[in-house]
Amino acid sequence: MPQLPKPKIRSATVRSALGRQPQAFPHAKPLNSPKSAPKESTDGGISREELKARRRKFLMTAGALYGTFLAGAYYWISYGVAQGGPYEEAKPRDTAQTYDKLAKQYDRIIGRDELFMGLSFWRKDVAKQATGDVLEVSCGTGRNIAYLNIPAVKSITYVDSSEQMIEQTREKFTDRYAKYQHAQFLAKRAQDLPLDIKYDTILQTFGLCSHEDPVYVLMHLQDLLKPGGKIILLEHGRGTWDFVNRILDKSAASRAEVFGCRWNLDIGDIVRKSGLVIDKESRSHFGTTWTIIAHRAGDVMPPEQKKRFLIW
Structure with missing residues (x-):
């Protein structure tokens, strides 16, 4: 019976089996690399990560503007409207x-x-x-x-x-x-x-x-x-x-x-x-x-x- 040739074992695989970190082959692309994975995108072509970042930026800006508005309104009401001018009495009458x-x-x-x-x-x-x-x-x-x-x-x-x-x-x-x-x-x-x-x-x-x-x-x-x-x-x-x-x-x-x-x-x-x-x-x-x-x-x-x- 003819003897089959012995299979060739790559050195990287042998080292991996011995507990060492395998070396990447020069032209091989990692299968699970995050860079090679396609990014999920919305209908507008914007990635979901970028969309989340934009939403955070919008909410922070809107919150800052709202807080500024409330502070300004309080100041205007307290020291402008409520302080200036005499008060007039609303007299009872038939309405x-x-x-x-x-x-x-x-x-x-x-x-x-x-x-x-x-x-x-x-x-x-x-x-x-x-x-x-x-x-x-x-x-x-x-x-x-x-x-x-x-x-x-x-x-x-x-x-x-x-x-x-x-x-x-x-x-x-x-x-x-x-x-x-x-x-x-x-x-x-x-x-x-x-x-x-x-x-x-x-x-x-x-x-x-x-x-x-x-x-x-x-x-x-x-x-x-x-x-x-x-x-x-x-x-x-x-x-x-x-x-x-x-x-x-x-x-x-x-x-x-x-x-x-x-x-x-x-x-x-x-x-x-x-x-x-x-x-x-x-x-x-x-x-x-x-x-x-x-x-x-x-x-x-x-x-x-x-x-x-x-x-x-």
Whole structure:
């Protein structure tokens, strides 16, 4: 039988078998070399590593610009707007005619501010707590209608001093709850409501600022409560920061002239002067957005278990 030739073993392989590092052949390309591996690229032809680097650079630049903007805005507000010029008092007045003129464009104007501040979360939080026989005063154009827990509402009465505003509310409600039979819409002042009809829940959102005498209004509203009933308020007023309050004070008169509201009122002080007992109070947006749940003195209320949804 012929003898086969012995296989030739490369020296590099022998050295590798003996535990030494094999030498690279002159013209051989490493199979797993990172340089030879193709780089993943996006549709624009940019490698993913470069794209990540660009994103990091963009985020760092955007963060620096945002921080500079906040610092500049704070300086301008604190030492420019809030310090210069005299403050003017926003005097109480009947705002029905003001809101009659604003009714058709009110949602468009106010909607921008509420979108920026995320106030739909707060509206939803308070509106879904309205149960039983419900009264909403200063209802405006019915901006809380979409957030009602309507199966929990036995009846609902909307009240606003502006006839144009209450008509907007009527249209929104009937469009959304066409089959609901226990709603009524009254164009009158809250303090003129008769005392012979009582309610489980009285709701008011951003309405105290437009009353001539908000303390008296709350005193009258608590007389409309059933035993164990509650008043839920979502209001804007004085904040917890002095420089914010200086801005509110300075622009209060012009704000009231255009929108009919005095947005620098001390909401907590008004509620306490009315004699209501506060069950829960929370503040947001530098303390200018107030959420209050209260009952009339003498009523025993169950402990509040619900947690508030808060944003800055």
